[in-house]
Amino acid sequence: MYRVMIIDDERALRSLLKKTIDWEELSLEVVGEAASGIEAINIIDEIRPDIVFVDIRMPFMDGIEFSKLAIQRYPKLKIIVLTAFDDFTYARECIGIGVADYLLKPIVRTDIQQSLKKILAQLEQEKGQDKNEDTEDGKDLRMKSIKEYIEGHFDDPELNLKSVADNFGFNSSYFSRKFKEEIGRSFIDYLTSYRMEKACRYASRGELMYITAKLVGIPDPNYFGKCFKKYYDVSYSDFMKGERSAKKTTVSD
């Protein structure tokens, strides 16, 4: 079973794609989705997809930027661009980056199926070539410097498990496992909670959500909002309101 991730800013499209393709028949599984390139970069290490569907026109980080970064970090990743823009410049750019296929909206099932079959054949072929890559490094993580690195780069939207692992010369799955062993939390949990704590400070300073989002390295305010709510169990705006009234009460006290 190969793993599929869908990145599109429209929930309807993501749902449609999940629903309309018979994934099992192709021995595929949709394991995750993201509403923006930013969100995708953050969660891609957890989802570990083999195939990614990505839209081009998305805010904060468009499909092309994402593809560039993703292919650079995950060279084996198969990216299918799915866009409503029948635009030659886009298509050329995508092919130049090394995108696996370029499909047009509105979606046509047979086109997607054909494309997937072709990509599956490629994946099968590549599978045999690099089997021994999954070997463990056996090195210990110098957690202090890794934490420092994360604290120094948390506002970089492109920061993720893979980029940190690469930076310190680790295999990403080894790094992931080791990180969890050491800290007791997954890398993404750690990074997000660090960012949310920072965000909390900005919120209490009265920063608008989209600005805070940018400042903490999640420039997609929608994803940021989602993370914030998940972390604090309260929306950013409500949190700010609470902060303000709390301040007022402290002032009046």
Place this chain on the structure above:
Amino acid sequence: MKKMAKIKTWFISKKLKQKIRYLFAFIIVAYFLIFALIYEFVIKDSLQENISKSNYNTLISIGNGLTGEFQNIGTMGRLIMSSQEVIDYLKSDQGADSVSAYNAVTSIYYTATSFDNISSIYVFKDNGEYIKISNGITTVYKGVMEDPDWYGPVEKKSGANLVMVDGNGAFSQASGESVLSFVRVFNDIQTQKPIGKLVINCSLNMLRDTWREMAGDGKKFAYFHKKDQLLCGDAEFEEMELNVADSGDNPRNMRSGAGSFTYYYAIPGTPLAVAEHEQIRYTEYISTQILVIAMLIVLVTAASFFTISWFINRFITRPVESLVGSMEEVKSGWLKRVSMKLPDDEIGRLKNSYNDMLVEINSLIEELLEKEKTMQKAELEALQEQIKPHFLYNTLDTIAYLALENPREEVYDSIETLGNFYRKFLSKGSREISLRDEVEIVRDYLKLQKLRYEDIFEDEYDIQESLLDMKIPKLILQPLVENSLYHGIRPKGEKCLIRISAYEKDDEILIKVYDTGIGMAQSRIDAFMKGDSKSYGLRKTIERIRCYYGREDVYEIRSQEGYYCEVTIKIPSGGEAETYVQSHDHR
């Protein structure tokens, strides 16, 4: 008057070249007419006078010649009367065949030989006897001479000649031609007493001799006796009814006309009158000098006409024609400047002003074209860039999902909205649209976007009722709303408000798109106003509005970064677009 007006309109309608030709033709005709009039009334008169004068002189000189002849005859008479032989014969009782008669005849004969044109000479005694010499056969009717009516007047003359034709019937020539008889009483030279009568008959050749040298050249002469009895001359004089009642001493012009003149002159001291008839061709009388001068004047005039005509043709008509030709090319399309060489006169200046005008017009046209091009380009871009098929494709996917997931009602509603949106959006390709329809487009657009992006905004509308039917350029509102959605609301990640309002204020209609998105920093607004900004769609829309209304001040942006943005479109009340744009629309 009507005819004059007709001629005037006809003349005015002609081309300049033709006008000049007609004018010249008219002048030449007038010229000849005047010449003819001068000839008829001035030259001809003076010619006639001249002819008359010369003819009077001729007649007078003929008269003088005749008087001379008459004097000769008188002299001859006196010579005969002073001849002793003749006197002796008259005084003798001897008959005509006597010696004295013979001597007398001889003496007469000698005298007569020194005179011309003597037909016969008779010397009568009172008793009726006579002697004679005769050239040819002459008969005497003595009976006639015994009539006191005949001899009475002779005796009354007491020695002077009485001139008669054929001696008033006393003589006749065998040849039948008349003779001119000079009859006088024969006085004795000593006693001065009448002793007989002397008759000298002259042949009419004597008369003819007097005009012989003058005749010819269409001139004919005749002699009349007692004013109206034709003596000798051409037969045509017989037919003439000469009114000679008043016969002065001067020659008179009896009749003139059709180049023929008749003059009459009663010669003083004689019972005769001389008449002259002359057939004249006036041209013969116009001197070559005058003719040469006249011809010269005609030639000079004609030459002047040709020169003026050439000049007008060369310097006015032709340049004007080629100028007109060049100007007419303008009709066929591009305004080409006249590049031909023209002298630096009024016409040259006309060309220059015309060219200047063309340059001006061309630049105006170019300006208009440029404006129109910008407008069309902007419109095309609006269509291609802004609502773009991708919107349709994306929306179709959204609706496809709804169809799989949701109740049918919602699917139907979405498809209806999509259809309505595209029908209004395309609006049959017209350039203008009512505000009502534009707002409808925005409403449908936002409805469809809500389907796609879920609950990220609320939309509100506040449109002044009276403005709903106002025409505005198509798709000026939708791009603003799209701009709000993508650059204001979505980046904020929170639920926002879009409010669209339109109302009239101070002769302007204000259409506002207000959103509570992330807004714009002042620096971004400034950059947008200067033209360097990524808000491509918004700027193109502003450009289109500017072009359409032909004014610069059409928008305003107010914003607080992070809180709101408000774009206001300001259009003139009444919405009058530039005329050229409107006329364009009616194609």
